[in-house]
Amino acid sequence: MYATLKKYFSEKVGITENEFENVKSFFLPRKFKRRQFLLQKGQVCKYTAFVENGCLRSYTIDDMGEEHILQFAIENWWISDQHSLLTGEPSSYFIDALEDSEVLLIDKQNYDKMINSSNKIEQFFNQLTQNNRAALERRITSFLSMTAEEKYIFMLEKYPDIVQRVPLRHIASYLGITPESLSRIRGHLAHKN
Amino acid sequence: MYATLKKYFSEKVGITENEFENVKSFFLPRKFKRRQFLLQKGQVCKYTAFVENGCLRSYTIDDMGEEHILQFAIENWWISDQHSLLTGEPSSYFIDALEDSEVLLIDKQNYDKMINSSNKIEQFFNQLTQNNRAALERRITSFLSMTAEEKYIFMLEKYPDIVQRVPLRHIASYLGITPESLSRIRGHLAHKN
DNA sequence: CGCCGAGTTGAACTGAATCAAGAAACGTGG
DNA sequence: CCACGTTTCTTGATTCAGTTCAACTCGGCG
Numbered sequence: 001m002y003a004t005l006k007k008y009f010s011e012k013v014g015i016t017e018n019e020f021e022n023v024k025s026f027f028l029p030r031k032f033k034r035r036q037f038l039l040q041k042g043q044v045c046k047y048t049a050f051v052e053n054g055c056l057r058s059y060t061i062d063d064m065g066e067e068h069i070l071q072f073a074i075e076n077w078w079i080s081d082q083h084s085l086l087t088g089e090p091s092s093y094f095i096d097a098l099e100d101s102e103v104l105l106i107d108k109q110n111y112d113k114m115i116n117s118s119n120k121i122e123q124f125f126n127q128l129t130q131n132n133r134a135a136l137e138r139r140i141t142s143f144l145s146m147t148a149e150e151k152y153i154f155m156l157e158k159y160p161d162i163v164q165r166v167p168l169r170h171i172a173s174y175l176g177i178t179p180e181s182l183s184r185i186r187g188h189l190a191h192k193n
Numbered sequence: 194m195y196a197t198l199k200k201y202f203s204e205k206v207g208i209t210e211n212e213f214e215n216v217k218s219f220f221l222p223r224k225f226k227r228r229q230f231l232l233q234k235g236q237v238c239k240y241t242a243f244v245e246n247g248c249l250r251s252y253t254i255d256d257m258g259e260e261h262i263l264q265f266a267i268e269n270w271w272i273s274d275q276h277s278l279l280t281g282e283p284s285s286y287f288i289d290a291l292e293d294s295e296v297l298l299i300d301k302q303n304y305d306k307m308i309n310s311s312n313k314i315e316q317f318f319n320q321l322t323q324n325n326r327a328a329l330e331r332r333i334t335s336f337l338s339m340t341a342e343e344k345y346i347f348m349l350e351k352y353p354d355i356v357q358r359v360p361l362r363h364i365a366s367y368l369g370i371t372p373e374s375l376s377r378i379r380g381h382l383a384h385k386n
Numbered sequence: 387c388g389c390c391g392a393g394t395t396g397a398a399c400t401g402a403a404t405c406a407a408g409a410a411a412c413g414t415g416g
Numbered sequence: 417c418c419a420c421g422t423t424t425c426t427t428g429a430t431t432c433a434g435t436t437c438a439a440c441t442c443g444g445c446g
Contacts, residue, residue, distance in 0.1 A: 361392075372392085377394085377395085379394095
């Protein structure tokens with residue numbers, strides 16, 4: 001149940017077996033069935049989740065009842081509502097499982113403990129936060145400058161594994177287009193090459 | 194030249210006159226004329242700028258030569274390319290002045306010194322970073338769920354002062370629509386009320 | 387005064403949404 | 417393991433929000 005996290009810390013943070021035993025203790029293993037919620041709008045987000053295996057998503061629902069996906073998370077990804085987690089304000093997002101999934105939860109306290117337990121770890125997580133912000137900015141510029149087809153190609157390049165395994169309508173929701181349009185784009189691209 | 198920053202730290206961080214004298218020493222005052230660059234694509238971002246007065250913007254230019262505005266900054270706002278600043282990678286953004294402006298620059302080293310000089314300050318800036326991320330996420334969901342008119346109204350509510358003083362075509366660029374469309378939206382809204 | 391950039395307005399066009407109908411894939415229980 | 421209902425995807429016809437292109441107005445400034 002900790003295999004993915006262990007590999008992750010070993011490869012990305014460069015941590016020893018011993019150090020990992022300590023890190024491991026900060027996490028709470030949980031299983032989520034498909035469609036099960038990790039967080040619902042209005043709740044305060046208590047945990048950041050590391051995905052051991054499976055697939056989750058965070059999304060909002062607008063006044064028309066439409067879902068808008070903010071983020072996907074598969075193996076080796078983190079997902080949470082950081083804003084709610086850090087401020088204690090109720091979240092405006094839902095997080096649920098798109099597949100039966102195993103996740104490792106870490107709360108704010110343990111996160112701080114983990115961060116403070118090692119310089120390497122702190123640096124790594126600061127870096128991660130920075131990369132995340134840069135990714136949000138890239139996504140914004142993609143909305144400013146790209147057509148639907150370009151956004152899809154961009155996503156294919158950045159997250160091929162996610163495009164492969166997530167249902168088309170969810171990809172469409174993430175890109176801000178309709179499933180019909182994405183289906184046509186796909187057909188068009190397939191025909192091209 | 195430090196009046197705005199002083200008021201900012203006094204009101205938002207709750208800092209005394211004495212403490213401010215220390216904070217002040219970390220900043221480098223600079224003036225920028227309209228159209229002058231604070232950062233250009235390909236350069237490494239060395240400073241975060243606090244706007245004493247005037248107005249700046251950060252933006253990208255796509256392959257068609259179109260500008261896409263990521264952020265505006267007026268009095269009391271911060272602007273920089275955090276990613277470039279922290280990683281040392283060349284920036285993909287331009288930052289320039291939309292009006293003659295006075296800014297206070299702080300580099301990474303002095304930022305760290307400032308942060309470490311007081312718990313209040315550290316907490317405040319962490320909070321600021323969080324709010325910033327939440328704002329980026331809201332902007333993403335605005336692209337996913339809103340029409341051009343809704344985005345404009347949203348912006349009017351969130352940043353009325355910026356909408357007032359920045360030329361229409363820049364607002365349009367920020368919203369990801371054409372100046373013509375924004376002009377029509379404006380006309381339509383004016384006619385409505 | 388005359389030029390120039392910024393904004394407005396109109397007409398035609400287009401990328402993507404909507405509406406609707408089928409086809410394919412999926413999984414759940416018998 | 418099949419059958420049936422559900423969900424997901426595709427395809428077509430139509431509509432619409434927003435773009436593009438072009439002409440015109442207005443205010444500032446040399």
